[in-house]
Amino acid sequence: xxxxxxxxxxxxxxxxxxxxxxxxxxxxxxxxxxxxxxxxxxxxxxxxxxxxxxxxxxxxxxxxxxxxxxxxxxxxxxxxxxxxxxxxxxxxxxxxxxxxxxxxxxxxxxxxxxxxxxxxxxxxxxxxxxxxxxxxxxxxxxxxxxxxxxxxxxxxxxxxxxxxxxxxxxxxxxxxxxxxxxxxxx
Ligand SMILES: [Zn+2]
Numbered sequence: 001x002x003x004x005x006x007x008x009x010x011x012x013x014x015x016x017x018x019x020x021x022x023x024x025x026x027x028x029x030x031x032x033x034x035x036x037x038x039x040x041x042x043x044x045x046x047x048x049x050x051x052x053x054x055x056x057x058x059x060x061x062x063x064x065x066x067x068x069x070x071x072x073x074x075x076x077x078x079x080x081x082x083x084x085x086x087x088x089x090x091x092x093x094x095x096x097x098x099x100x101x102x103x104x105x106x107x108x109x110x111x112x113x114x115x116x117x118x119x120x121x122x123x124x125x126x127x128x129x130x131x132x133x134x135x136x137x138x139x140x141x142x143x144x145x146x147x148x149x150x151x152x153x154x155x156x157x158x159x160x161x162x163x164x165x166x167x168x169x170x171x172x173x174x175x176x177x178x179x180x181x182x183x184x185x186x
Contacts, residue, residue, distance in 0.1 A: 074112035126163035
């Protein structure tokens with residue numbers, strides 16, 4: 001049985017902080033992200049978390065032993081296909097690609113451009129702080145490319161697996177994970 005619930009992601013309202021010095025002002029930019037209300041398909045979220053966990057079993061992680069699986073469904077894919085992948089490490093460390101990007105690029109390679117939900121399961125650290133379970137900075141920027149960069153209409157959600165049996169997943173989005181992500185406006 002499918003269940004759709006409305007979810008509120010709270011606004012971020014961090015003001016700028018400007019300090020005057022003899023050499024000029026120092027500005028610490030704040031962040032402003034409006035509140036977001038989204039409909040979440042609970043069964044689909046559960047399915048994506050399950051796919052991410054299974055994908056992690058195929059991780060090639062002989063160096064870090066940190067197995068990660070990711071699963072994504074795209075908003076512009078009428079078939080609702082779930083693309084899943086794992087992290088693939090390399091002896092030349094810089095060649096390593098995270099599970100999130102492997103899954104996302106599999107979907108993008110089929111022509112899809114807008115994320116609906118992207119789930120990630122760091123199966124070896126599910127009980128760890130969010131910083132050890134949420135996408136790395138590179139993946140946040142990669143994910144951002146495939147969301148609507150107008151944050152007032154962006155509906156993409158990042159679903160983060162946890163160890164807590166009472167929590168299906170933690171729900172975030174790119175504006176809150178990467179409020180100052182780079183955009184090439186040229
Ligand atoms: Zn990453």
